[in-house]
Amino acid sequence: MSRIIQGAPGEHHLFMGNEAIARGALEAGISVAAGYPGTPSSEIIENLAADASETDVYVEWSANEKVAAEVAAAASFAGLRALCVMKQNGVNVASDFLLHLAGGGTRGGMVLVPCDDPGALSSINEGESRHFARLLEVPLLEPGDFQEAKDMIKWAFELSEQIGNMVMVRSVTRLSHASGDVELGKIPESDAKARFRHTGFILDPEQGAMTSAPVGYKHALQQEKLQKAEALFEDAPFNTYTGPENPELLVITSSACHLYSREAIGILGLENRAGLLKLGTTWPLPRQLVRAHLEKCGRVLVVEEVIPFLEENIKVLAAELAPEIGAKTFYAKRDGTLPATGEMNPDHVICALAAIFNLEYRSAPEQYTEKAKLCVLAGAPGRDLTFCPGCPHRASFWTLHNVLALDNREGFVCGDIGCYSMGMRETGFYTLKTMHAMGSGTGIASGFGKLDRFGMDQSIVAVSGDSTFFHAVLPGLVNAVHHGSNFTLVIFDNSGTAMTGFQPHPGLEVDAMGKPAPPLDIAGICQAIGAKVSVCDPFDLENTRDTMLETLDDRQGVNVVIFRQSCALSPEKKGKPRYEMHLDQKVCMGENCGCNKLCTRVFKCPGLNWDEKNQAARIDEVICAGCGVCADICPAGAITKKEAG
């Protein structure tokens, strides 16, 4: 149940950052929201979609981020307010369109919300989106807490309409997925009407065609818009200063780092010595505001994540102003005061401040910390990520790993993005050997599949999830078939975008708002492209193995094998085991069986434990999801399955 439309103006709610952003979009009176799922951004579109029937907002999970940006832009061109949401690397996907959009401008307010993942808590990169604001030459805002996450969205829509261009509002995991206090505002009644005006003179921003050409004229106009934004930033309510009139050190920060910095200053008792300039408008920098603070202090600490974006932009400004305000000493990432990679936290800032002010700081008594560290070493075994109990991917990788061994040609699998990315780790038997962007597994396999002329005779497999297939695999597959590349594409069709919380994709019968939608048939599409297609159930180990062995032997063009089995957490499956599992410890021969503890040492489903006392495997009834696969793995027949009632 969603709560973002509930609540009267003035009420305080505990909102996740993403809920605050979604509420802000509703208070801004948006008509359209589009995005592609990706942690930590997904809950923004999810919340808007859940309330769509009551808000009249059109909400969609687009096929990918570029399409999402195009869908949102169309609404803007027709005079409506539109929100576009994605995780950081989605901006890479959308950037070609966004560059042209920023060059041509927008009409109805358009706000792009990228959610970055410093520390790569749920990503395989910690690339960030802020530098896109500079590249695209559009204004950038960064909320510093949950209230701002809501309020800033509304402000961003107004700014977008004032300057006639897209505005970026960048969030990070520690805001998007954190929760805090938000005072609600009013959600306006909607009377939005869409009309795309296109019959005017080509240079007319309100009546002409929408494009970034003629470039000379439009680019200059775009930079004027940016200057206008900078002027508005000078008085923006999101830039605040706390601290003494003439501090010994000026801390400049933005986003969640503002909360870390404030707490660090408090813990070290530096309130009367260090000033905190928290910027909500980080590109272009409000020159006069920053100057006024730089003037009063010779030393500056910049706290941000991840690349030194703010640091470098402030340094450019400081260099330009140096003849008037003097040279400044900077402490930040480039001099090693703060770590260059990973996410920030209060302790990093405390360390930096303690070093600059020459203070001693210890987070807990040394004796305590030493004792606790020893306890962890002795008694908190590592907890590597693993596929959920009952996850089809464990069975799928079991088969892929085994057939490549049987095939015996040093075959390998090109990975892709989703839960199954974990196939690169222990839980997937280290089966994936390349892993890059969405769709890259198929593109890379397409390339490997053409290297036979150079003597490459290894078996090549690519994998893709069902949502990833629609997002970015299609062009790679088209390329491979057209060029006669030889490889097998395995599509893990688990009926949803599982990694991010089960958002629908174009292969399903339902859209983001829960309305019926025509499902696109992955097998039919692959056949139409010209691939040979077969379908199997990865829980049927024997049939899947035979299908894969046959396919690997074919070595003629592109084969697609669809492994169809829905996610263990899918709404239709969750909490409803298919089988009641039983393990007879009298039959399990443990170390004396020739299997070398196949079920626990090798298969490693969390639903199975090794019982030290009885020297036999055992089923953990709390965790087992009843998929039945381990019964087919145990050579001794100790594990049996019975259809659950």
Next chain:
Amino acid sequence: MAASTLPSDPFNLVITGVGGQGNVMASRVLGNILTRKGFTVTIGETFGASQRGGSVMSHLRVSEETTWSPQIPKGRAHAVIALEPTEAVRVLADYGNPGVYTLCNTRPVHSIAVISGESAYPEQHQVKQWLRDLSERAWFLEATNAAMEMGNAILANIMMIGALSATGLLPVDSQGFEAVISRSMPADKAARNCEAFDIGAEMLRAADRGQSVK
């Protein structure tokens, strides 16, 4: 303005466990109870990839004044609720201090390193001793077992919230819990959760009386 004062401001609580144990739900429910009482609550949590059988942690900061960093500074937890025993040890190493209160569910969740035999899981009495050594006070509750008796192991997370209410560390009670839970699920499910909350509170009181708890 908040209805009652806190032992410290902010009061820092870590809820930890393994992905799938209901960590996020527990932190949200607790946060909502305290928000309704007028406190300013900040919660930082990690989910997404780490939901898949990894260690998970929610940081709750309860204040009468302001929003705090969504990450508690090292060594500054006032209380830790652990849904899994070895995760309590891991959290105390980073966020613990001699004054911390620890509430620990005793049921282990074996990581794949333990399942495969690469690492050993410590004996329960050993983990208990470590947690006692590292805490001002530690309570051990067989919450998962009690939840299984109720027919659903996941309810252990709610039992631990109930147990926290009985410590008196935070102004949380069964009325506050009921008000929040009944807004987010159907009446029959909410009633089961209230029952779990009360069982958790009673388990803690029994532990305080030195009785063996279920």
